[in-house]
Amino acid sequence: MAELAAHALVDRLRVVAGAPEPLERMRRVSQARWLSKLTRGRAATDLPELLAALFSLCGEQHRITAQRALDAAQRMPRDADLMKREAQEKRYLRATCLRDQLLRISLDWPRLVPANDGHIRPGELLGLPGVPRLTGPGLTPAERATALTHALQRLVAFAEQRVLGMSAEEWSRRYAACSVAGVQTWAYAMQHSLEAAAWLARVQAQASSLALRLPRAAILDDPGHGLPLLAAALRSDPRFAEHPALCGASLESGSFNRAAWPVEQRTGEHAFGLLAARVVDVVQLCRSQPWLESGSLPLGPGEAIAYTELARGLLVHWVQLSLPELRAGRAVVEDYRILTPTDFALHPQGALATRLRQPDLTPSTVQLLVAAFDPCLEVELATDATTRPRDA
Numbered sequence: 001m002a003e004l005a006a007h008a009l010v011d012r013l014r015v016v017a018g019a020p021e022p023l024e025r026m027r028r029v030s031q032a033r034w035l036s037k038l039t040r041g042r043a044a045t046d047l048p049e050l051l052a053a054l055f056s057l058c059g060e061q062h063r064i065t066a067q068r069a070l071d072a073a074q075r076m077p078r079d080a081d082l083m084k085r086e087a088q089e090k091r092y093l094r095a096t097c098l099r100d101q102l103l104r105i106s107l108d109w110p111r112l113v114p115a116n117d118g119h120i121r122p123g124e125l126l127g128l129p130g131v132p133r134l135t136g137p138g139l140t141p142a143e144r145a146t147a148l149t150h151a152l153q154r155l156v157a158f159a160e161q162r163v164l165g166m167s168a169e170e171w172s173r174r175y176a177a178c179s180v181a182g183v184q185t186w187a188y189a190m191q192h193s194l195e196a197a198a199w200l201a202r203v204q205a206q207a208s209s210l211a212l213r214l215p216r217a218a219i220l221d222d223p224g225h226g227l228p229l230l231a232a233a234l235r236s237d238p239r240f241a242e243h244p245a246l247c248g249a250s251l252e253s254g255s256f257n258r259a260a261w262p263v264e265q266r267t268g269e270h271a272f273g274l275l276a277a278r279v280v281d282v283v284q285l286c287r288s289q290p291w292l293e294s295g296s297l298p299l300g301p302g303e304a305i306a307y308t309e310l311a312r313g314l315l316v317h318w319v320q321l322s323l324p325e326l327r328a329g330r331a332v333v334e335d336y337r338i339l340t341p342t343d344f345a346l347h348p349q350g351a352l353a354t355r356l357r358q359p360d361l362t363p364s365t366v367q368l369l370v371a372a373f374d375p376c377l378e379v380e381l382a383t384d385a386t387t388r389p390r391d392a
Contacts, residue, residue, distance in 0.1 A: 011025065011377055012025075012377050012378040012379070012380065013025055013346070013375055013377040013378070013379050013380070014379075014380045014382055015356065015366060015370060015379060015380065015381050015382060016356075016382040017356050017361045017366045017381075017382075018356075018357065018358070018359050018360075018361060019356075019357070020357065021348065021353075022353055022356035022357055023346050023348070023352065023353050023356065025346060025377070035336055035337065035338060036238065036335065036336070038050070038054070039333045039335075039336040040333060040334065040335065040336075041332060041333065042332070042333050043330070043331065043332060043333075044070045044073075044074070044319075044321065044331035044332065044333060045331070047066055047070065047333060047336070048062075048063040048064075048066040048067045048070070049063060051063060051066050051338075052066075057376070058096075058310065058315075060092070060096070060133050060134065061093065061096065061308055061310055061315060062315070062317075062338075063135070064089050064092070064093070064134070064294075064308065065294075065306050065307070065308045065315055065316075065317045066306070066317050066319075068086075068294070068295070068296040068306040068308075068317075069296055069304050069305060069306035069317040069318065069319045070304070070319060070321075070331065071296065071304075072296035072297060072298045072304035072305075072306060073298065073302055073303060073304035073319050073320075073321050073331075074302075074321070074326075074331055075298060088134060088145065088148070089134065089294070090290075090292070090294065091148055091149075091152065092131060092134055092148060093292055093294060093308060093309075093310075094152065094285055094291070094292060095131045095148060095151055095152045095155060096131050096311075097281070097285055097292060097309075097310060097311045098152075098155045098156070098159065098281075098282065098285040098286065099128060099129075099130075099131060099155055100310075100311035100312075101255070101278050101281050101282050101285070101311050102128060102155065102158065102159055102163060102282065103128070104278060104311070104374060105163060105196050105278055105279070105282070106162070106163065106195070106196065108371065108374070109196075109199055109275075109371055110195075110199055112367050112368075112370060112371040113199075113203060113364065113367045113368050113371050128154075128155065128158060129150070129151040129154045129155060130151065131148065131151050131152075132144055132147040132148055132151065134148075156168070156286045159282050159285075159286050160286060162194075162195075163194065163196050163279075163282060164186075164194075164279075164282065164283065164286075165190050165193060165194045165197070167286075168282075168283045168284075168286035168287050169287065171186070171283050172283060172287070174186070177280065177283060177284070178261055178262055178280055178284075179280075180272065180273045180276045180277075182280075183200065183276035183279045183280065184200075184204060184272075184276065186279070187200035187201040187204065188201050188204075196279070200272075200275060200276070200279070203272075203275070203368060204272055206364070206365070206368060207270065207271040207272035207275060207368055207372065208270050208271070208272040209270070210270050210271035210272075210355065210365065210368065210369060210372075211269065211270050212269065212270055212271060212273075212274075212351045212355060213351050213354060214252045214256075214269070214351045219251075219307075219314070220259035220293050220307070220309075220314075221259065223295070223297065223307075224297075227297045227305050227307070228297070228299060228305075229246055230246070230305065230316065230318075230339075231297075231299055231303070231305040231318050233246060234305075234316070234318040234337040234339065235303075235318065235320070235335075235337075238337070240337070240339070241337065241338065241339045241340070241343045242343065243347055243348060243349075244339055244343055244344055244347060245347065245349070250347040250349050250350040250351075251344055251347070251350075252344060252345075252350060252351055253312075253313030253314040253341055253344040253345075254274060254277065254312060254313040254341065254344075254345070254373070254374075255274075255277040255278050255280070255281045255311065255312070255313070256273055256274050256277035257313065257314075258277075258281075258291065258292070258293075258309060259293045259309070260284070260290070260291050260292075260293065261280075271368055271369060271372040272372075274372040274373065275371070275372055281311070292308075292309040293307070293308075293309045294306075294307060294308040294309060295307060301323055301326070302320060302321035302322070302323050302326045302334075303318075303319065303320045303321070304318070304319055305317070305318045305319075306318075310341055312341035312342070312345070312374055312375075312376055313341030313344055313345070314339075314341060314344065315338075315339070315340055315341060316337075316338070316339040317336070317337070317338055317339075318336070318337040318338075318339075319333060319335070319336050319337075320333075320334045320335040320336075321333060321334060322334040341376065342375050342376050342377065345373050345374075345375045346375060351373075352369060352373045352375075355369060356369065363381065366381055367381065
């Protein structure tokens with residue numbers, strides 16, 4: 001396992017603007033090879049922690065999603081304990097998503113695209129509270145619940161004071177809460193007092209000029225229809241995660257594509273819409289109303305799919321348990337697939353790759369596109385499309 005984890009950790013992205021294949025995921029160990037090898041024959045009880053260790057950057061989110069898929073595959077009854085656990089998981093996902101968006105807006109944006117001098121200092125962001133794991137040694141369940149509540153309160157306070165400049169409820173009253181126009185109005189109104197608003201106001205014209213073709217991953221608009229389609233694709237094609245497409249079209253997933261967004265207000269026509277969606281995420285996550293979707297769906301015998309909306313988009317786990325073992329009362333994995341937000345973003349025919357193939361893109365344009373899509377990898381921006389990486 002150490003070797004597999006090491007390969008996963010060095011995963012990085014080389015961007016070669018203007019090249020036929022502008023996105024090069026370097027030293028990638030294909031999920032089709034290692035995930036099957038890693039999971040087949042393992043007891044279902046071991047899998048959530050195993051995947052949490054492998055996907056270290058968002059390990060707890062993978063653990064939660066894996067457990068949900070395994071519960072659905074085994075047809076676990078939705079008793080009071082399960083519903084209590086799911087409620088706590090939703091609070092955890094809300095807190096971690098809010099924290100991730102605050103880091104993207106306050107740290108990554110000005111680093112990738114320096115647009116103004118007065119952004120939030122990295123030292124301030126070190127004070128953002130971590131979000132305690134929902135399992136593990138050291139804390140009782142009651143202590144974890146209290147720690148999670150305190151972390152969420154501090155994250156909301158930071159977001160409202162340092163990023164939004166007002167309470168999320170007031171922001172929603174002043175501006176159209178789920179629209180690009182609302183974010184743009186806020187950015188111009190608050191650019192002289194808020195670093196995030198100043199950055200967005202500075203890049204707005206350039207980002208709005210970067211038109212995108214973004215077929216939405218409308219899987220959660222009708223989960224009863226979309227999830228079985230996605231499960232069938234994952235089941236039939238072990239390499240589906242490398243090119244996620246349904247009905248001949250690549251899928252796009254991100255905070256611009258939340259299931260909770262009103263369909264007529266979803267963004268995605270240009271790069272500024274993707275950036276604005278992260279601000280909308282912060283506003284909505286600061287409010288107490290539900291915003292992120294997560295759940296699972298039992299399918300055939302021993303088969304299920306689970307999903308979780310993360311900061312960067314949709315995370316999907318699909319599992320098939322061994323039926324002979326299941327009939328004998330043991331839950332053993334026969335096959336497993338994972339589809340991450342990065343897999344959506346890096347589709348060879350997806351919106352990012354298509355836009356980066358266009359000629360004469362300036363370095364600042366490439367940086368802005370990378371910031372908008374946020375592929376969650378160490379990114380190398382290449383200047384010569386003819387130079388190939390030695391370790392690709």
